[in-house]
Amino acid sequence: MRIMKNSVFGYVCAALVVLAAGPAAAQLKLPAPSPGAKVSQEVGLTDISIEYSSPAVKGRKIWGDLVPWEKPWRTGANASTKITFSRDVTFGGKPVPAGTYAIVTLPAQKGWTVVLSKELGLWQGKTYDAKDDVVRVPATTAAIPLRERLTFLFSNTTDNGTTLDLEWEKLRVSVPIQVDTAAQAQANIKAAVDGAWRAPNAAARYELETTKNLDAALKYADLSIAIQPTWYNQWTKAEVLAQKGNYTEARKFAQASWELGEKDPNFFFKDAVAQALADWKNKK
Structure with a gap:
């Protein structure tokens, strides 16, 4: 009877060892024939x-x-x-x-x-x-x-x-x-030059909308326009001038923004520019 109990105990232990080794065996990593x-x-x-x-x-x-x-x-x-x-x-x-x-x-x-x-x-x-x-x-x-x-x-x-x-x-x-590295380089140069106005315009809008530093905003807007006039930087400068109370000049740049942007499908300040032109019409 004792022998039978020992045998059963041995089988159980062996089974537990196999079960315990199962996950380890599944994780066994060997060299791949074709790495x-x-x-x-x-x-x-x-x-x-x-x-x-x-x-x-x-x-x-x-x-x-x-x-x-x-x-x-x-x-x-x-x-x-x-x-x-x-x-x-x-x-x-x-x-x-x-x-x-x-x-x-x-x-x-x-x-x-x-x-x-x-x-x-x-x-x-x-x-x-x-x-x-x-x-x-x-x-x-x-x-x-x-x-x-x-x-x-x-x-x-x-x-x-x-x-x-x-x-x-x-x-x-x-x-x-x-x-065609030369053509790719020229395309990169053109993209960089064409987009060079964006950084100073973004700086101008930050100064206008966040810090309220109108002199700094005007400086960055002028820099952006000097690089490449767009409807966006013209509108930025118009907003700055209006904030400074110079509506006569603000109207000029708002009008320039309108003329550049009216044919652009991405003229996303179109309504704001139109409203400003109407509101600033009789302001000095």
Whole structure:
């Protein structure tokens, strides 16, 4: 009887040990066969990044065997490899809008093809379909010393372009990427200059509405107008002058604001300007 009780007790203890180990086992982390990897490159004003899984050679024959010729390949392992462009680029000589795409390759003994697909769920319940291609471009190949793990690199990077390299086993596959940095820089300059009036106008409104420092508000309003006259800074100055009791000048700037703003769909002080012109009509 005592032996039976001891046996039951032993089984119970063993079961408790297994149950206690369950959560720990579930949290066990081991090296992934194809670990995740990321690489990014700034090219002029454009950010390019790639997220992929990196399988190893492990003594296997890769090209034409593990990776068959002439069949769509995820260009990595696990989920599809993804490339992201922060701005429009030229990929392999073809225009590609800013965005994220899946990289699909068609390996061949003579001439690889690289595809950017808009379907990001490839190899995760989605199969490759050419109708999802954004661009399809030829790639150059070159022999290299053994690289055990599949790796994406950027080379020959300048302000206007870079080369995307895929290296694995003893092969490198390359596609050039170009960006129009000069045009992007000019657009940034224009946006900065066109918006330069905003900061002093915001300062003028702060002084007008919060601190009630009318002299400071007038100074900032004048600075904003000197940079670029707009309906908004003209109205700001009109309000400041009215607060100072100079309605004659206030009407002039309110009228200027009205003339600049009446064709602007964002003339959100339209009613206030119209009311001020009516109210200040006979004030000096």
